[in-house]
Amino acid sequence: MPTRGGQLTVVPPSSEPEDELSRMLDRALFGGAPSPELRPVRVASAVDEVSDRLLTAIAVGDFLPGERLPVERELTRLLGVSRPTVREAVGRLQVLGVVEIRRGRSGGTFVRESWTESSAAAVRRTLLPRWEQLEQLFDLRGLVEGMVAATAARRRRPADLDPMRQALAAHLSARTPREEQAADSAFHRSICEATHNPQIVMLSRDLLTRISLGFPVEPWGKGERSHHHRAGLGHTALYEAIAAGEPERAEEIARDHFTISADMIRDVLARVQGVEPS
Structure with missing residues (x-):
């Protein structure tokens, strides 16, 4: 995103929101292809993209410190990737110290930090x-x-x-x-x-x-x-x-x-x- 004079410059909203609204309504009512924003992540860099998307989701507060991430099966469904891809991506977040994996009946992957040095690059790659x-x-x-x-x-x-x-x-x-x-x-x-x-x-x-x-x-x-x-x-x-x-x-x-x-x-x-x- 460009800046001007130290201020954040944002892209103005679409001038034709009604067209987009109509497409959204059509898809909700009649089905159809998934939104391009939500298509499965690219296979060639699936682990990178899943890692970045999870880091960004944590950074913006989709998942808060102390909260458990969706289970592996649910992440594969939401992101349209394989279990090994999710497992490796979550492993990267564990190495970075962003999450911790707890074993046992009440275990899972829990958010430790909302922000790390590595988050900034991931947020830029995901949002920009x-x-x-x-x-x-x-x-x-x-x-x-x-x-x-x-x-x-x-x-x-x-x-x-x-x-x-x-x-x-x-x-x-x-x-x-x-x-x-x-x-x-x-x-x-x-x-x-x-x-x-x-x-x-x-x-x-x-x-x-x-x-x-x-x-x-x-x-x-x-x-x-x-x-x-x-x-x-x-x-x-x-x-x-x-x-x-x-x-x-x-x-x-x-x-x-x-x-x-x-x-x-x-x-x-x-x-x-x-x-x-x-």
């Missing part, structure tokens, strides 16, 4: 070639999640508000980034379910997966309290709009709220570029 598409996806996600919130405000039933309230309370009282992330996921899942349309749920999950490099997990940065506070305010306002049955207000709040994840990813890229985010 995809950056124009990511900016378009950030824009598209705001449009889609605005539609999701508006639909939930129109269709929600009294019973749909209970899980929203519970997830909102859990998020506001969370004490750790992992608790925040779990409550955030539950809150947005409850909004999707309030639309009473499984295809909308699928579309929202697909966009999240594409933005998060193949993992259906919300990026959570480094757990900065400013992001948590901003998310809490957004959740509260969004719940109130949906509960009041105000679709226009819910849509506006949701579109602004979903810029938080994009800002977190921009912050990480700015850091590895040696540029302070504006």
Whole structure:
């Protein structure tokens, strides 16, 4: 990504988000080829790409310190590679000290550090070639999640508000980034379910997966309290709009709220570029 005067320069959003939205809707409703952003990693450098993608996912907070990575079988499915490829890639992260492998019934691969010297190069290799598409996806996600919130405000039933309230309370009282992330996921899942349309749920999950490099997990940065506070305010306002049955207000709040994840990813890229985010 180029810089100018020490400031991060980002690619402007696509000028035709409706076209992309239409393609996304067609794929969600009727199926079709997978998105090019999510095609299986290139065989010639599969281990390198899987290692870089995992390092980047950890750097942007898809997986937080102390959290267990998806099991080997799930990683092969998400990334479209073989088990030996995943095993070797995870082994590289272990050598770097980013993860530790624990044996036994409660074992697995656990994140140790959110950032190492090796992460910067991996983040650049992973994000920079995809950056124009990511900016378009950030824009598209705001449009889609605005539609999701508006639909939930129109269709929600009294019973749909209970899980929203519970997830909102859990998020506001969370004490750790992992608790925040779990409550955030539950809150947005409850909004999707309030639309009473499984295809909308699928579309929202697909966009999240594409933005998060193949993992259906919300990026959570480094757990900065400013992001948590901003998310809490957004959740509260969004719940109130949906509960009041105000679709226009819910849509506006949701579109602004979903810029938080994009800002977190921009912050990480700015850091590895040696540029302070504006």
